[in-house]
Amino acid sequence: MTGLATERPAPAAPRPDGGLPAAARTATLDVWLGAALEPLGVAIGGYLSALRASWRTDPAVAQPDADPDVLTLMAAVGLRPGPSAVQHAWFDAGLAAMDAAGTPVAGLVARLGLDRGAALTLAATWWAESDPQFAVVLGCAHDDAGRRHATAALLRLVLEPYEVPLPLAWDDTDPVVRLGVLEPGAGPDGRLRLTPTARRLLSGTAGDTSGSRPTDCPARHGRLVEVVAGHLRSRGAAVALLRGPDAAGRREVAAAAAAAAGTALAEHSGRSDAELRLLARGTGAVPLVPAERLAALEWSPADGPLLAWGDEAAAPQNGEGTRVVDVTAPTVPDRVGAWTRALAGAGLAPDAARGPAAVLGARLALTERAIRGAVSRARSTAEATGAALDADLLWAAARQWPGAGATRVSTRVRPTVDLDALVVSTDVRAQLDELVGQVAMQHVVLDEWGFRTRLPRGQGVVALLCGPPGTGKSMAAEAVAGALQQDLLRVDLSMVVSKYVGETEKNLAAAFDDAERAGAVLFFDECDGLFGKRAEQHDAHDRWANLETDFLLQRVETFTGLVLLATNRRSALDEAFLRRLRFSIRFELPDARLRQELWRRVFPEGVPVDDLDVDALARRDVAGGTVLSAAVAAAFLAAADGGRVTGAHVEHAMSREYTKLGKAWTGSGS
Ligand SMILES: Nc1ncnc2c1ncn2[C@@H]1O[C@H](COP(=O)(O)OP(=O)(O)OP(=O)(O)O)[C@@H](O)[C@H]1O
Numbered sequence: 001m002t003g004l005a006t007e008r009p010a011p012a013a014p015r016p017d018g019g020l021p022a023a024a025r026t027a028t029l030d031v032w033l034g035a036a037l038e039p040l041g042v043a044i045g046g047y048l049s050a051l052r053a054s055w056r057t058d059p060a061v062a063q064p065d066a067d068p069d070v071l072t073l074m075a076a077v078g079l080r081p082g083p084s085a086v087q088h089a090w091f092d093a094g095l096a097a098m099d100a101a102g103t104p105v106a107g108l109v110a111r112l113g114l115d116r117g118a119a120l121t122l123a124a125t126w127w128a129e130s131d132p133q134f135a136v137v138l139g140c141a142h143d144d145a146g147r148r149h150a151t152a153a154l155l156r157l158v159l160e161p162y163e164v165p166l167p168l169a170w171d172d173t174d175p176v177v178r179l180g181v182l183e184p185g186a187g188p189d190g191r192l193r194l195t196p197t198a199r200r201l202l203s204g205t206a207g208d209t210s211g212s213r214p215t216d217c218p219a220r221h222g223r224l225v226e227v228v229a230g231h232l233r234s235r236g237a238a239v240a241l242l243r244g245p246d247a248a249g250r251r252e253v254a255a256a257a258a259a260a261a262g263t264a265l266a267e268h269s270g271r272s273d274a275e276l277r278l279l280a281r282g283t284g285a286v287p288l289v290p291a292e293r294l295a296a297l298e299w300s301p302a303d304g305p306l307l308a309w310g311d312e313a314a315a316p317q318n319g320e321g322t323r324v325v326d327v328t329a330p331t332v333p334d335r336v337g338a339w340t341r342a343l344a345g346a347g348l349a350p351d352a353a354r355g356p357a358a359v360l361g362a363r364l365a366l367t368e369r370a371i372r373g374a375v376s377r378a379r380s381t382a383e384a385t386g387a388a389l390d391a392d393l394l395w396a397a398a399r400q401w402p403g404a405g406a407t408r409v410s411t412r413v414r415p416t417v418d419l420d421a422l423v424v425s426t427d428v429r430a431q432l433d434e435l436v437g438q439v440a441m442q443h444v445v446l447d448e449w450g451f452r453t454r455l456p457r458g459q460g461v462v463a464l465l466c467g468p469p470g471t472g473k474s475m476a477a478e479a480v481a482g483a484l485q486q487d488l489l490r491v492d493l494s495m496v497v498s499k500y501v502g503e504t505e506k507n508l509a510a511a512f513d514d515a516e517r518a519g520a521v522l523f524f525d526e527c528d529g530l531f532g533k534r535a536e537q538h539d540a541h542d543r544w545a546n547l548e549t550d551f552l553l554q555r556v557e558t559f560t561g562l563v564l565l566a567t568n569r570r571s572a573l574d575e576a577f578l579r580r581l582r583f584s585i586r587f588e589l590p591d592a593r594l595r596q597e598l599w600r601r602v603f604p605e606g607v608p609v610d611d612l613d614v615d616a617l618a619r620r621d622v623a624g625g626t627v628l629s630a631a632v633a634a635a636f637l638a639a640a641d642g643g644r645v646t647g648a649h650v651e652h653a654m655s656r657e658y659t660k661l662g663k664a665w666t667g668s669g670s
């Protein structure tokens with residue numbers, strides 16, 4: 001693949017004027033691209049020489065009255081220099097060298113079915129982009145130093161005399177654009193550009209690998225992988241749609257099938273539809289795209305096989321051309337098996353692995369791959385810190401799974417409060433403990449004892465925390481998640497509710513999926529905005545709002561984890577939700593005894609506080625939230641005034657809280 005001089009057939013005649021010197025070229029240059037320089041050089045050089053010659057003959061002699069400069073310019077318009085026999089010979093020898101090249105680029109051009117003109121345009125654009133000297137030649141041919149690039153009009157002008165027909169502009173009816181070689185929209189006069197993918201293919205750096213390794217594919221998908229690989233090998237029906245939920249391992253199936261069929265997968269992101277076609281047709285790679293892209297892609301069987309992935313609702317495009325392959329998520333036993341194997345691989349004794357595998361498998365909807373990742377992270381932590389590889393470490397590692405982050409519509413809260421920090425009646429506390437117990441014991445009751453098969457829906461737990469403002473509902477949600485060793489995914493209602501039809505459902509679906517995968521508690525704080533009563537349908541908006549409620553009802557039923565709802569307006573909630581609640585825990589305003597407890601605990605250890613009259617403070621009938629606000633305000637007053645919190649500071653702060661609440665402050669003991 002080295003010097004062109006030795007590889008191209010020697011032309012019969014000497015090199016004509018205008019031919020570009022075949023200097024030593026780098027060893028990495030594709031011989032086809034090098035050979036293309038020959039006909040391009042002859043044609044562009046021949047045109048430039050003719051242009052210069054026309055400027056040298058002085059047309060002013062023939063038309064004495066005209067401005068000689070204008071005449072010189074005009075004389076070159078429409079110039080189509082007929083090539084000499086020698087130029088033709090060199091031109092044809094160059095084409096022959098291209099045809100004989102048999103290099104990767106030659107193969108690519110052949111597979112794309114580009115005709116002569118398109119192939120030379122591709123070569124000219126590549127040279128213009130990659131070699132400043134060639135770009136200068138183009139600037140001269142344009143007679144414009146600002147246009148040192150290939151244009152459709154110039155190439156047509158110079159190649160026409162060699163019987164290479166070219167369009168005045170390339171658009172997406174032409175294969176070079178449709179197949180992703182040239183960027184669309186250049187026009188006759190505009191700069192032709194290669195697409196990034198074409199550029200990488202031509203420079204031999206297009207190596208494309210998909211994110212997942214074939215070995216990541218769970219063994220339970222073995223048959224599916226064979227089916228999909230068979231589809232890829234047969235290159236028959238164009239599209240195979242891998243359909244299933246997020247955690248099913250659709251991409252892993254795609255990667256394993258491609259490997260089994262001996263083809264590469266082409267990642268879709270950052271690539272135009274045309275570039276995906278370029279990869280498919282030009283390199284035989286199989287693009288892997290999300291189902292949403294199918295409609296716009298207009299893939300045809302001639303483009304080769306294509307893999308798409310989508311959720312259960314993904315609809316195959318253009319009917320019979322699409323083969324649907326259902327990829328299911330791992331069931332609880334699948335997950336328990338994956339944890340067991342991964343833990344055994346990490347050297348944990350079967351007895352020690354059994355407990356964590358059962359709990360983690362039941363509670364976290366992770367893929368097999370995510371499970372392996374979690375175990376390997378936990379193992380590294382154990383090795384680095386000398387700690388034992390136990391359930392706590394595994395929970396922590398599972399929660400760090402990269403897919404488990406906060407999403408657009410939710411915030412991830414790592415619980416820092418404890419159930420014991422809550423000051424609530426023994427009854428409320430007992431209900432909270434029961435709630436925690438129901439979630440924590442899911443793996444025993446549902447899986448070991450087999451209740452899961454009896455409960456096709458409603459395997460998860462939905463609990464409502466209701467009561468007046470400031471009574472500790474949000475705090476309790478965090479504490480419950482903490483007691484379950486889970487994070488809290490707090491759904492931000494303002495971000496979920498979209499004015500665009502269908503967007504709200506999508507956002508909500510994302511929140512549920514995230515929580516399921518992340519093994520997080522899903523928390524709808526101030527939930528009445530979403531779970532409110534379905535409206536009587538008056539207008540289109542009501543209909544959509546009702547659809548959102550229907551979606552929520554459905555998704556709440558299939559959710560396998562814990563959903564917490566908090567509100568201070570229980571009566572505003574839709575009956576249908578209330579029926580699905582496993583717990584409805586009412587947070588009352590604290591009685592005097594609880595208020596004493598709240599006051600006793602409200603100042604952190606480090607705060608210098610005088611002996612406060614807790615009994616007197618507790619006579620004020622306020623919620624825990626108000627106690628906290630007053631304590632914080634008193635602390636600020638104290639910090640600016642002597643540095644010790646006194647009864648007077650607290651009294652003053654309380655009077656302010658009363659004003660905020662719209663209550664009358666009648667001095668001490670009111
Ligand atoms: N029962 C309680 N026990 C201990 N602290 C409490 C209690 N109630 C309130 N607090 C304190 O008040 C703060 C605010 O309470 P929280 O936000 O949990 O109330 P809420 O019931 O969610 O109120 P809202 O209905 O306004 O959202 C808590 O972070 C906590 O410090």
Ligand SMILES: [Mg+2]
Binds near residue numbers: 526
């Ligand atoms: Mg709250």
